[in-house]
Amino acid sequence: MDRKLVSVIVSLVAVLAFFLLIVWIGGLINPSLQLDETGVLRFAFVGLGLLIVFVVYLLTRQSKIWEVGTREVVYMAIGAALYAVLSFLFNGTVFAVPSVSQVALRPAVAIPMFFGYAFGPAVGLFTGAVGNMFGDALTGFGLSPQWSVGNGLIGMVAGLALLFKEQKKGINTVLWISLALALIVTAIFFLNRTAPNMMFFDPENNIFGDATISIFAGLSIVIGFLLVLLVRFVFGKNIDVASAVTWSLLGNFIGIGFAALSDIWINGYPPAVAIVGEFIPAAGPNAIFAAILVPLLVGAYASVQRQTGR
Structure with a gap:
């Protein structure tokens, strides 16, 4: 059997195995981490997400971007550990965003974006x-395996940048796709602005219930896109930065979109609520963080490469 095929299958199985271990061990340690009656359906979407990755492969x-050797395994461990710890630090309700579920500002999302682009x-x-699954377990609020797969799709899509031999052509294609998605989502927001987005009510944790997201939050998808577009042209001569931030934006839209839309079936949300109440609050800030933080990580990595001669 082809070595590359085997390594990809092993990677997918490893993700699923870690998910099952976290659910099992986490549930024994903390009852709030036990999955409810939707657990099977959540893992059905995990399987769907992993199947999507396999089809893309x-x-x-x-x-060559799919090659997985010892080097890549080491980066997997480092990346997942970093993302887990940083996700834990930013998952608290102090960073909560009005939504229909537990959504927080997460600058750590730049980690899977960068690791995907840099290492495949x-x-x-x-x-x-x-990393997201471990981060959720450390936080202790509960586990949403389908959202963790969505975070995985963010990193996976970011790693597809080198598929295009002409990277500038790939960047432009991705920007057009991202623009179309941003405009569609923003239109849905304006058509559903009155829908309540915060279904939690927990004053002790500064959650006050039924607040619609602000116009700024609703436009965060477009704002993030414009920032990425700005980075693309400001760093036009630095193809690595331009490519990394552009593909990270698309990965964010696809990964968070997958997770949010899965809740139409898992939590029974109407499509508009899933988009306005989950996708926008999560993907909008992520896009802004991508535009700001991914260039910094790519620049720092390039500097290390120059110093080490790699």
């Missing part, structure tokens, strides 16, 4: 998925 298997889609997938 099959369609692009000729590319398999590394990005593992970093985002396993």
Whole structure:
């Protein structure tokens, strides 16, 4: 059997295995981490997310970006650990965003974006998925495996940047796709502005219930896109920065979109509520963080490479 195929399958199985271990061990340690009756459905979407990754691999298997060796395994472990710890630090309700579920400002999302772009889609997938799952377990609020897979998709898509031999062509294609998605989502927001987005009511934790998201939050998808567009042209001569931030934006839209839309079936949300109440509050700030933090990480990594001669 092809070595690359085996390594990708092992990576996907490893993600699933870590998920099951976290659910099992976490549930024994903290009852709030036990899955409810939707657990099977949540893992069905985990399987769907991993299947999507495998299909993408099959369609692009000729590319070297899918190679997984000892180096990539080490980066998987480092990336997942970093993302877990940083996610834990930013998951508290002090950073909560009005939404229909537990959504927080998470600058740490730049970690799977960067690791995916720098070390390949398999590394990005593992970093985002396993790191987010561990981070949720450490926080103790509860586990949402389908959202962790969504985080994995963020890193995976960011790692697809090198599929294009002409990276500038790939960047432009991704920008057009991202623009279309941003405009569609923003239109849905304006058509559903009165829908309540905060279903929690817990004054002790500064959650006050039924507050619609602000116009700024609603436009955060467009704001994030414009910031990424600005970075793309400001760093036009630095193809690595331009490519990393652009593909990270698309990964954010796809990964968070997958997670939010899964809650149409898991939590019974109407599509508009899933988009306005979950996708926008999560993906909007993520896009802004991508535009600001991913260039810093790519620049720092390039500096290290120059100093070490790699």
